[in-house]
Amino acid sequence: MRFGSRGRRAAMARVLPAALPALLAAVLAVSGCEGSAQSGTPEAGSSGASASTSGSGSAPASGSGSAAPSDPTSGGSGSSPASAGGDAQPSQTGLDPAHAVDPPGRRTGLIAPPDIIATSSRTIDPAAVAAVRRLKGVVDVEQVALAQVPIENRALEVAAVDPGTYRNYVTDVRSAETAAVWQRVAGGEVAVRPELRKRVPVDHDGYLALGSTSDAPKVHVGAWAPQTWEVDAVVNDSWIDTLHMTPGNALLIRTGGTSPSTLRGPIERILRGTEASVQMTDVVAREGLDPHVVQTAVVVGTIADAVGTYRYSVLGDGRIAPDPAWVRTHIATEAVPILGAVTCNKMIFPQLRAALEQVVQQGLADRIHPGEYAGCFYPRFIAGTTTLSNHAFGLALDLNTPGNQRGTVGQMDRGVVAIFKRWGFAWGGDWHYTDPMHFEMNQLVAPR
Helix, strand or coil, rough: CCCCCCCHHHHHHHHHHHHHHHHHHHHHHHCCCCCCCCCCCCEEECCCEECCCCCCCEEEECCCCCCCCCCCCCCCCCCCCCCCCCCCCCCCCCCCCHCCCCCCCCCCCCCCCCCCEEECCCCCCCCHHHHHHHHHCCEEEEEEEEEEEECCCCCEEEEECCCHHHHHCCCCCHHHHHHHHHHHHHHHCEEEEEHHHHHHCCCCCCCEEEEECCCCEEEEEEEECCCCCCEEEEEHHHHCCCCCCCCCEEEEEEECCCCCHHHHHHHHHHCCCCCCCCEHHHHHHCCCCCCCEEEEEEEEECHHHHHHEEEEEEEEEEEEEEEEHHHHEEEEEEEEECCEEEEEEEHHHHHHHHHHHHHHHHHHEEEEEEEECCCCCCCEEEECCCCCCCHHHCCCECHHHHCCCCCCCCCHHHHHHHHHHHEEEEEEHHHHCCCEEEEECCCCCCCC
């Protein structure tokens, strides 16, 4: 949904309330599922908000076309389906009660995505939030926690939210109205954009590790549902401490009939000193992000210390320009065994050098081909996306590229792989969609 003009926003405000009953009727008339890969995982907004069947053999109820509400803790490793639409019964959480919050209840209020998203590297002060709310033309403000979680060389944008209020800011009405989605989020599960279904490594029990290390927190995928702009996945705000997120570092701002571009300057002045980026979502809708704004990426997980706050500008053709100050403090060119001079994140060098020295000691140096090394630090998005990879942080390197293409088993020597893993590197050959040339630092290991 785009908000390119005042007229279209005003029209939406008039049409949505009148159209919702008919739209919900159409949603509830859809039966069956769209071949969900996860047992008992509701899907909203992609093809009628239908819910998939569970491992216990639950099926959509006859007549209504929506799945019968049942206990999501039953039915094998996942949870059984909940009904689509706004009247799903509250689910009984048994997957992660430590991260359960009160269920959101019946949805109320306007459904519309934000016109502006402000993201900072620190918690936005309540006084600043109140000042934004008081601006003439600002209709609503939702404060959330937003962070990038590296998963298999993909920085997943994760928001920790109040599911009862955040749901009104998603880009798809059906997603907002599907109560089961937000009950699952309140119950401690994660809702993920449907487009990522085949790209994120969900295990056979329906869990997604939010990080690339073996001890990364795992959260059950409760729904595949459209989110707001720039958000790939949402959890409830009880996950903030577990994921080491910064509370309240982002604002979702709706401006109603006021052109959001007229509010960018006032919002930037209020947030001055917080390193916040202020983006117009009509540009995000067209380009994936606002190329005229310095972006702020707040990275969490094991590599957070190596990245810190990553600010960059978009150059076009998939290229980005990191803040020169960040490059000066984080990136260096040093000589390492076998490969010679490489340009990487400064924190990677001790364990990269140790791994390559051990490769030499074990007589495997000829298994790495310096002429087929494809680099470490290159500031780009993943091809065809606006998603950062670990190469943008200088924390990954590609070796022996011709024989180790994506989606293949590859020809990488497994002895070399074992050494790199010992020294704190993850190998792309183990991934959901393999990338056997790729090694990335996923934990800090200090040589002794």
